[in-house]
Amino acid sequence: MRSVAWDPQQQRLLLIDQRLLPAEFRRVALSTYQEVADAIRHMVVRGAPAIGAAAAFGMALAAQQATGSRAAMLDFLHQAAQTLKAARPTAVNLAWAVDRVLQVAQATPGGPDDLRAAVLAEAQRIADEDVAINKRMAEIGAALINDGDTIIHHCNTGALATVDWGTALGVIRMAHEQGKRIHVLVDETRPRLQGARLTAWELAQYGIPYDIITDNAAGFFLSRGEVQKVFVGADRVAANGDVANKIGTYMLALAAHDNGVPFYPVVPSSTFDLSIAHGGLIPIEMRDPDEVLALQLKGRPVAPAGASARNPAFDVTPHRLITAIVTERGLIEPPFDRNIPRVLGTA
Ligand code: MRU
Numbered sequence: 001m002r003s004v005a006w007d008p009q010q011q012r013l014l015l016i017d018q019r020l021l022p023a024e025f026r027r028v029a030l031s032t033y034q035e036v037a038d039a040i041r042h043m044v045v046r047g048a049p050a051i052g053a054a055a056a057f058g059m060a061l062a063a064q065q066a067t068g069s070r071a072a073m074l075d076f077l078h079q080a081a082q083t084l085k086a087a088r089p090t091a092v093n094l095a096w097a098v099d100r101v102l103q104v105a106q107a108t109p110g111g112p113d114d115l116r117a118a119v120l121a122e123a124q125r126i127a128d129e130d131v132a133i134n135k136r137m138a139e140i141g142a143a144l145i146n147d148g149d150t151i152i153h154h155c156n157t158g159a160l161a162t163v164d165w166g167t168a169l170g171v172i173r174m175a176h177e178q179g180k181r182i183h184v185l186v187d188e189t190r191p192r193l194q195g196a197r198l199t200a201w202e203l204a205q206y207g208i209p210y211d212i213i214t215d216n217a218a219g220f221f222l223s224r225g226e227v228q229k230v231f232v233g234a235d236r237v238a239a240n241g242d243v244a245n246k247i248g249t250y251m252l253a254l255a256a257h258d259n260g261v262p263f264y265p266v267v268p269s270s271t272f273d274l275s276i277a278h279g280g281l282i283p284i285e286m287r288d289p290d291e292v293l294a295l296q297l298k299g300r301p302v303a304p305a306g307a308s309a310r311n312p313a314f315d316v317t318p319h320r321l322i323t324a325i326v327t328e329r330g331l332i333e334p335p336f337d338r339n340i341p342r343v344l345g346t347a
Contacts, residue, residue, distance in 0.1 A: 001016075001159050001164060002127075002163055002164050003015065003016050003018075003045070003047075003050050003159055003160050003161075003162065003163060003164065004045065004050055004053040004054050004057065004127060004163050005127075006057055006060070006120070006123070006124060006127075007029065010029070011031075011064060012029045012030060012031045012061070013029070013030045013031075013036060013054065013057040013058070013060075013061060014027050014028070014029055014030075015027065015028050015030065015039060015044055015045045015054060016028075016045075016160065017044050018043065018044060018045060018046055018160055018198060019042070019043060019044060021160075021197055021198055021201055022197055022198070022200070022201040028044060030058075030061070031061060032061055032062075032065055033058040033059065033061045033062040033065065033080040033083065033084060034083065035061075036054055036055065036057065036058030036061060036084065037055075037058065037083045037084050037086075037087045038087075039054065040054060040055065040084070040087035040088055040094070041087045041088065043192065046156075046160075046161065046194070047091075047156065047157065047160060047161020047162060047233070048091035048092070048093040048094075048161070048233065048234070048235045048236075048271055049093050049130050049134075049161065049162040049163065049167070049268060049270070049271075050160070050161050050162055050163065051087075051088060051091055051093065051094050052091070052093030052094050052096060052097035052126065052130075052270065053097060053123070053126055053127045053130055053162075053163045055084040055085075055087070055094050055097050055098050056097040056098065056100070056101050056122065056123035056126045056127070057120075057123045057127075058080065058084050058098075059077060059080060059081065059084070059098060059101040059102065059105075059119055059123060060101075060116075060119050060120040060123045062076060062077055062080035063077060063105070063112075063115060063116040063119040063120070064116060065080075066112065068112075069112070070110075070111055070112055070115065073105075073112050073115055074105060074106065074115075077102060077105050077115075077119070078102070081098045081099070081101075081102050084098050085098050088285055089283040089284075089285050090235045090236060090244055090282065090283060090284060090285045090313065090314045091235040091236060091271070092235070092236040092270075092271060092272075092273045093235075093268075093270050093271055096270050097123075097126050097270070100122065100126065101119055101122050101123055101126070104118050104119065104122040105118060105119050127163045128163075130162055130163040130164075130268070131162075131163050131164045131165055133268045133269075133270075133328040134162055134163075134164070134165040134166055134167060134170045134268070134328075135165055135170070135174075136328040137167060137170060137171065137266055137267075137268065137326050137327060137328050138165065138166075138170040138171050138173065138174035139174060140326055140327075140328070140330065140331060141168075141170075141171030141174070141175075141231070141264065141266050141326040142171055142174040142175040142178055142180075144171075144229065144262070144264060144326075144331075145171070145172070145175040145180055145182060145229065146180070146228065147179075147180045147181055147182075148180075148181055148182075149175075149180070149182050149183075149228040149229055150182070150183045150184075150185060150221075150226055150227050150228055151172060151182060151183070151184050151185070151227070151228065151229050151230065151231055152184075152185045152187065152213075152218055152221070152222070152227050152229075152230045152231075152252065152256075153168055153169060153172065153184055153185070153186055153187065153195070153199060153230075153231055153232070154187040154189060154195065154215075154230075154232045154245070154246060154248060154249055154252055155187070155189045155194045155195060155199070155232070155233060155245070155246035155248075155249075156169070156189070156194035156195060156197075156198035156199045156202070157169045157170070157199075157231075157232070157233035157266065158170065158173070158198070158199060158202040159202060160198050160202065161198075161233065166202075167233045167234075167266040167267065167268065168231040168232050168233045168264075168265070168266040169199060169202060169203075169231075170266070171231055171264075171266050171326065172184060172203075172208065172231060173206050173208070176206060176207075176208045182208065182209075183209050183210065183211075184199075184203055184208060184209070184210040184211075185210070185211055185213050185218070185221055185227065186199050186200050186203065186210050186211065186212045186213065187213060187214075187215045187218060187248065187252065188212055188213065188214055188215060189215060189246060189248060190215055190247075190248070190292075191291045191292045191295070191311065192291060194246070195212065196212050200212055215248045215251075215252075218251075218252050218255055219251075219255040222255045222256055222258075222259040222261055223255070223258075223259055225259075227256075227259075227261055228261065228262075229261065229262050229263075229264065230252060230253070230256045230261060230262070230263045230264065231264050231265075231266060232245050232246075232249050232252070232263075232264075232265050232266070233245060233246075233265065233266060233267070234265045234266075234267040234271050234325075235271065235314055236271060236272075236273050236276070236282050237265070237267055237271055237272045237273065237325065237340075238273060238274075238276040238277060238278050238279045238281065238282060239273075239274045239275075239276060239277050239278070239337060239340065239341075240277060240278045240279075240319055240336055240337045241319030241322060241325065241332075241334070241336025241337065241340060242278050242279025242280075242282070242316050242317065242318055242319050243265045243267070243279070243316065243317045243319070243322060243325070244279060244282040244284065244314050244315070244316050244317075245265065245314060245315070245317065246313070246314060246315075247312055247313055247314055247315050248315070249314075249315055249317050250315040250316065250317045250318075250321075251315075253317040253321040253322070254321060256321070257320075257321045262323040262324075263317075263321060263322055263323050264322075264323055264324055264325070264326055265317075265322060265325050265326070266325075266326040267325050267326065267327055268327065268328055269327055269328060269329060269344050272340065272344060274340070274341065274344075274346060279316035279317075279318065279319075280316065282314075282316060284312055284313070284314050284315070284316075285312070285313040285314060286310070286311060286312055286313070287311045287312075287313045288311065289308060289309035289310065289311050290309075291311050292309035292310075292311050293307055293309050319334070319336045322334075322336070325340075327343065327344065329343050329344055329345065330343050331343075332344075
């Protein structure tokens with residue numbers, strides 16, 4: 001199941017509308033980069049690697065929309081890049097993918113048609129690489145899972161959050177395919193409920209046993225010795241190993257640490273931002289308070305009329321709470337500031 005796919009016949013981008021799942025599985029077709037930016041902003045597509053790949057194809061659509069000379073096309077691509085990168089601030093894969101495509105466009109000789117072909121080919125490469133990287137991380141991460149483990153997972157990091165296969169959920173899926181009997185406790189992940197809606201839906205497809213838990217029940221299960229490992233994804237990792245991920249990850253990491261349970265972010269190299277020294281410098285997206293306030297129970301709003309809310313979409317887990325980071329280049333253990341550049345090959 002490719003969550004982000006190019007339709008070569010009609011030259012458009014196909015996305016699964018993640019706002020409708022699990023009630024309805026529907027693909028949407030996008031023909032302009034502005035539509036792609038809107039889809040990212042409104043979370044039709046979500047998850048760091050998936051929004052990176054979608055934005056790369058958004059650049060391919062921008063190249064189709066551009067008219068005139070090569071110089072005019074490059075100007076147009078720069079403008080599209082700004083719009084796409086501004087759609088969501090925290091996941092660094094978005095800017096990483098857009099800049100990678102832009103660099104290819106600038107470096108490609110020839111006229112507008114050459115640039116169009118090069119931009120599309122690069123977007124397709126980013127998408128294909130994402131799947132291969134996820135499978136490699138899954139093999140490395142699955143080696144950490146034992147037969148009989150119960151695992152807590154936060155947010156959604158599966159095929160839906162990537163081009164295919166997934167990061168943390170990809171590790172869990174690989175362990176299951178290797179025949180390990182595992183059980184997943186799925187954090188429901190307020191306020192957008194990516195865990196209850198999307199991760200549970202994916203686990204059901206793969207036949208992996210799970211229970212949905214409220215986010216605030218994680219500490220209960222950890223403290224009772226019922227959990228052997230925690231696996232999460234990431235939206236940006238700073239040079240010192242601090243990890244920005246879906247809101248609630250920090251509290252989960254604290255509870256795991258207090259109970260001596262290993263905590264593993266699963267992170268492709270494209271999610272590292274070594275220009276950022278520590279997690280306090282990572283931009284954190286503040287989303288519409290209505291995402292918190294719109295919750296209804298039995299058809300009635302939960303919050304009183306006129307209530308206010310604050311809604312940070314991500315938090316930062318300090319590196320001291322992290323056991324190791326799974327990447328496609330290998331497992332990164334502390335000290336992270338030394339081992340991240342060594343394992344990623346940027347030292
Ligand atoms: O706001 P979202 O749903 O885009 O946030 C996604 C996450 O936090 C995921 O856990 C993340 O992108 C990690 S890896 C696929």
